[in-house]
Amino acid sequence: MQLLSQLESGQSGIILAIEAEESLFHRLSALGFRVGKPLSLIRRANFNGPLHVRLGSTDIVLRIADAMRIQVNTR
Amino acid sequence: MKRIALLGMPNTGKSTLFNRISGASARVGNWPGITVDLMSAKILMGGHIAELIDLPGIYDLHGFSDDEQVVRHFLANNALDLVIILLNSAQIDRQLSLVLQIKKLNLPCVLALNMSDEAKRAGITIDAHSLEQALQMPVIEISAKYGDGLPKALQAASNILNQVQQKPSPNTIRQLLEEDNQIEHEMERLIQQHVQIPTSLSNNATDTLDKILLHKWLGLPLFFLAMFLLFQFIFTAGKPLQDGLAWALDWLRTDVLEIAFASTPAWFHGLMLDGIYNGIATVAAFVPIIVLFFLVMAIVEDSGYLSRAAFLMDALMAKMGLDGRGFVMMLMGFGCNVPALMGTRVMRSRAMRLLTMLVIPFSLCSARLQVFIFMIAALFTAQQAPLILFGLYLISFITMFMTALLFQRQYKSVEPFILELPPYRLPTAKQILLRGWLEVKHFLNRATKFIVIGVVLVWLMTNFPSNVAPASAGTYAGQVGLLFAPILDPIGINQELAIALIFGFVAKEIVVGALAVIYGMQGDALMAQMATQIDWVQAISFMLFTLIYTPCLSTIATLNSESKSSAFMWLSIAWSLGLAWLVSFVFYQSARMLGF
Structure with missing residues (x-):
């Protein structure tokens, strides 16, 4: 088990759990973050900037603080 | 003699496969119903001499490109015993539509899945056996480049040729194509008249562009270069427009209004011309720059680049309680604060939007620059001038960052910063112009x-x-x-x-x-x-x-x-x-x- 924020560029995994308050949880699920869905980390911005994540055919940018709420199972 | 057509989308390796099967016997020939030459070759298949025809690569049997018409006319004028359909396995999700269109015509088919090695590398697994049953046609994975699976595919093709079976005549196919065509025409007409679709680049192109535009070290310099060029465009294109407008407003004043109000009392003359007319002229002066700004903004936003800029700048901006999109608006403020403030509407969180709006008025806009250039020319030497101007720009940035840092607690955004990165798209001209016009109307109404x-x-x-x-x-x-x-x-x-x-x-x-x-x-x-x-x-x-x-x-x-x-x-x-x-x-x- 790893946090999404800990993945390296190019690494992929499956969402195990999302531990976020309601507003963040809703926002995440609206964009397709659901338990069991595969995702991959495309790249990280410099200077601890946001992450570029691919979920199915959707590309999403989110900050490290929010990515820390998502647990993934890396393959 | 049996007749076999090879059909597939462009760049699926169709010509490679044709060359591999036909060897050196290929020739260029004329076909009834079509005006272009097609390659064909006589081959031995399942004990028959068969003619293999390489049809042009098409995306859609009902499309309107020349090649698509060629294929339709060929099918409607020449009887076929078999169609070999070639797909790129890596894009099977997209390309399967062509298979279903051919299947609808009841022509005997063999489906060859090319580039299966590439698909495997992309992690795509195709269950050829179950797909075969679902499609009711042989499905064989091949490599046109290396010849893998080819004997199996040719065997499947021979089996079909050897079966005595009902095959549709060109006339039936023509009728089927025409019926479908009417639907396609109807659809095309409806879409053209009632729907606007931006041209969307394929995911591959988006990925390639992202590799450059979001590159770890190149991304930011490219972002600043893009901003600089857009800025240059707004003000190079805006200058003649503003000058023209200023000339027109001036002409209206001296040649029309001055004469009309010449006999009125001095205070009334002043109120009308120096007061109200100058006020209207001030408003009008902003129109060209707002239109141009939003033309550019529409391009930046609708192309999908704004979200990318946010990705690049977010690390710095997050420390000030702002987000990456705010930075684009701050930069735009250096041209003119008014449209930059209006542009903050892309931010969904009100708190963050207000904080950005509090920051923007400190950007050294082009109007303030005029004052500084005059004052510097009056009181400083040419050597001192650039240093002083640079210092003023620096102070502009410092006041912006300071304001954001001081007020970020008051305007704390509770919305998480999660953005979708859309594929790059080319916005349509209508979309862009409409945006510019709506924004001007908004500004005129409100201000x-x-x-x-x-x-x-x-x-x-x-x-x-x-x-x-x-x-x-x-x-x-x-x-x-x-x-x-x-x-x-x-x-x-x-x-x-x-x-x-x-x-x-x-x-x-x-x-x-x-x-x-x-x-x-x-x-x-x-x-x-x-x-x-x-x-x-x-x-x-x-x-x-x-x-x-x-x-x-x-x-x-x-x-x-x-x-x-x-x-x-x-x-x-x-x-x-x-x-x-x-x-x-x-x-x-x-x-x-x-x-x-």
């Missing part, structure tokens, strides 16, 4: 009344009482300047400069003109006069104040209409006036203390 009233007020202050010279110390503006002398003296701003600052409240564009009226002279004479009246410390103090205090009435009107809160507007005015005074005070007093 006109506010700006005209403001301009009339300043006109009243600088022209009354009527027994003193306009813009002189005796006017209300001069008296206000005198009233504020205890506040303005410590920052080195005399009564004349104070009146200019009151004018500058309307628009920075008129500050230089106001100084001309106040001193009663123009151009070089005005510069020489100013150089004798104030020293360089006062000049810098004046420029600092001009840089930081409220940019213009239009900005205030926009702040008010965009935030829908007059309290917020007053906060912005108070903060910028206060900060302007503080910065000028610190500078002026320290310079004087150091003996300058």
Whole structure:
């Protein structure tokens, strides 16, 4: 088990759990973050900037603080 | 002789496969119903001599490209015993549509899945066996390049040729194609008339572009380069438009309105022309720049680049409680604050939007630049000029960051920063123009009344009482300047400069003109006069104040209409006036203390 924020560029995994308050949880699920869905980390911005994540055919940018709420199972 | 057609989408390796099967026997031939030459070859298949025809690569059997028509006409005029359909396995999700279209025609088919190695590398697994049952046609994975699976595919093709089976005549196919075509035509017509679809680049192109535009080290320089070019475009294209508009407004005034109001009393003439007409002209002056700004913004936003800029700049901006999109607006503010404020609408969180709107008025816009260039030319040497201008830009950035840092607690965004990165798209011209027009309409609706009233007020202050010279110390503006002398003296701003600052409240564009009226002279004479009246410390103090205090009435009107809160507007005015005074005070007093 790893946090999404800990993945390296190019690494992929499956969402195990999302531990976020309601507003963040809703926002995440609206964009397709659901338990069991595969995702991959495309790249990280410099200077601890946001992450570029691919979920199915959707590309999403989110900050490290929010990515820390998502647990993934890396393959 | 049996006839076999090879069909597939472009770039699926169709020609490679054709060459591999046909060997050296290929020839170019004419076919009934079509005007282009097609490659064909005689091959031995399942004990028959068969003719294999390489049809042009098409995306859609019902499409409107020339090649698609060629294929349709070929199918409707030549009887076929078999169609070999070739797909790129890596894009099977997209390409399967062509298979279903051919299947609809009831032609005997073999489906060859090419580039299966590539698909495997992309992690795509195709269950050929179950797909075969679902499609009711042989499905064989092959490699046209290396020949893998080819014997199996040819065997499947021979089996079909050897079966005695019902196959549709070209006439039936023509009817089927025509029926489908009518639907396609109908659909095309409906889409063209009622739907606008931006051209979307494929995911591969988006990935490639992202690799460059979001590159770890190249991304930011490219972002700044893009911003610089867009900026250049807005102001290069905007200059002639603004000049033309200024000329037209001037012409209307001198050749029409001056004559029309010539016989009216002086105060009425002044109110109409210097008050109301100038107010309207001030509003109109913003129209070209707003249109151009939003043309560019529409391109940046709809192309999908704005979200990418946010990705690149977020690390820095997050520390100030802003997000990456805010930075794009801040940069745009260096051209003109008004459209930059309107552009903050892309932010969904109100708190973050207000914080960005509080920050934008500190960007050194092109109107303020005019004032600085005049003052620098009047009081400094050509060697000092660039340093001073650079310093002013630096202070502009510092005041922005400081404001954001100070107010980020008050305007704390609770919305998480999670953005979708759409594939890159080319926005349609209509989309872009519509955006520019809507924004101008919005600005005119919301700001006109506010700006005209403001301009009339300043006109009243600088022209009354009527027994003193306009813009002189005796006017209300001069008296206000005198009233504020205890506040303005410590920052080195005399009564004349104070009146200019009151004018500058309307628009920075008129500050230089106001100084001309106040001193009663123009151009070089005005510069020489100013150089004798104030020293360089006062000049810098004046420029600092001009840089930081409220940019213009239009900005205030926009702040008010965009935030829908007059309290917020007053906060912005108070903060910028206060900060302007503080910065000028610190500078002026320290310079004087150091003996300058």
